[in-house]
Amino acid sequence: MTKRHVHLPAEAEDGLHAFLEEVDSRLANDEESTCEVVEDVLVDLHGDRDAYERWQAGEDVSPAERVRLQGYDPCNATLESEYYAEKDEEAFKTSKHLQWLWRQFDDTPMADNVEFALRFRQMLADHLFAECGENCRFFKGITFTYGHNIEVGDNVVVHDDVHLDDRGKLTIGDRVSLSDGVHVYSHDHDIVDQTEVTNYHTTIEDDVRLTFDVMVQAGVNVGENSVAGARSVVQSDVPAHHVVVGQPAKSVRVKPGWESVAEPLDTDPPNERDSRVLPYDLSEDLEVFDEFQRDLRPPDADGRDDD
Numbered sequence: 001m002t003k004r005h006v007h008l009p010a011e012a013e014d015g016l017h018a019f020l021e022e023v024d025s026r027l028a029n030d031e032e033s034t035c036e037v038v039e040d041v042l043v044d045l046h047g048d049r050d051a052y053e054r055w056q057a058g059e060d061v062s063p064a065e066r067v068r069l070q071g072y073d074p075c076n077a078t079l080e081s082e083y084y085a086e087k088d089e090e091a092f093k094t095s096k097h098l099q100w101l102w103r104q105f106d107d108t109p110m111a112d113n114v115e116f117a118l119r120f121r122q123m124l125a126d127h128l129f130a131e132c133g134e135n136c137r138f139f140k141g142i143t144f145t146y147g148h149n150i151e152v153g154d155n156v157v158v159h160d161d162v163h164l165d166d167r168g169k170l171t172i173g174d175r176v177s178l179s180d181g182v183h184v185y186s187h188d189h190d191i192v193d194q195t196e197v198t199n200y201h202t203t204i205e206d207d208v209r210l211t212f213d214v215m216v217q218a219g220v221n222v223g224e225n226s227v228a229g230a231r232s233v234v235q236s237d238v239p240a241h242h243v244v245v246g247q248p249a250k251s252v253r254v255k256p257g258w259e260s261v262a263e264p265l266d267t268d269p270p271n272e273r274d275s276r277v278l279p280y281d282l283s284e285d286l287e288v289f290d291e292f293q294r295d296l297r298p299p300d301a302d303g304r305d306d307d
Helices: 010-028 034-045 049-056 063-070 089-105 114-128
Strands: 150-152 169-172 187-189 197-204 242-245 250-254
Touching (some): 010 034, 010 114, 034 049, 034 089
Parallel strands (some): 150 169, 169 197
Antiparallel strands (some): 187 197, 242 250
16 A cells, blocks of 8 residues: 555644534535635635725725635636536536635645645535545645536545536546546537537546546546546547557556456447437527637538639
């Protein structure tokens, strides 16, 4: 084994336990708005209580102070996912606030206190994700689209700077390890009109290891106990117990000891990506905009060449 148990000093442990219990209880309390809890917690974590109280009392603050203090309230922030037309508006009302707490916590000095930070993010994930198992370890710089379309099993480790795209749906099994820089996607853009989005259900099965900087395309199923080598681009399903590498990733071997239960190397897995599309409807009165404003008509759209 390459890990050992590490414990905080007793006094620090007592303080951490009391803080986590208080925040967890407040987030679970339907009588208190998530927005208010997030704002209150961030004010204290950033050490800005004195300035915040002065501002709330109507005392003068500089424009910069006012912007900073207003920024603790997630209702005064916008996220990229807020612009996505097909999002679940009701679910996003809560997940936006929790995502803001997660992101802003990562900008505090406490985010580098590993024992504190891992337990804080586990507590947040229990409230934010659709499902989150026990004994998960979420490290610094993890981002997600909403959070509320993510299902995570037990004993999952997600390392630094991982992106979990849940614009569609993302399911992560038990004992999965996602190394630094991994990107797992659940949506894709049309090759001609990139404003046209297709959402998928992407699945990372039990005991999978995605190593450094791996990218998993939307709608892919990564089979149990498989491994993707560093910087692989996984564009098709990965058979259980296989090791894949490359761009695009190809199977190069079966994990030793699993040969009798794994598909042979020369077997092409079926392409079932289309079966994992998640349809969505847009409101008829939705006000949409095209940020690119491009002419998408190809030169031979009418069947003739310019010549």
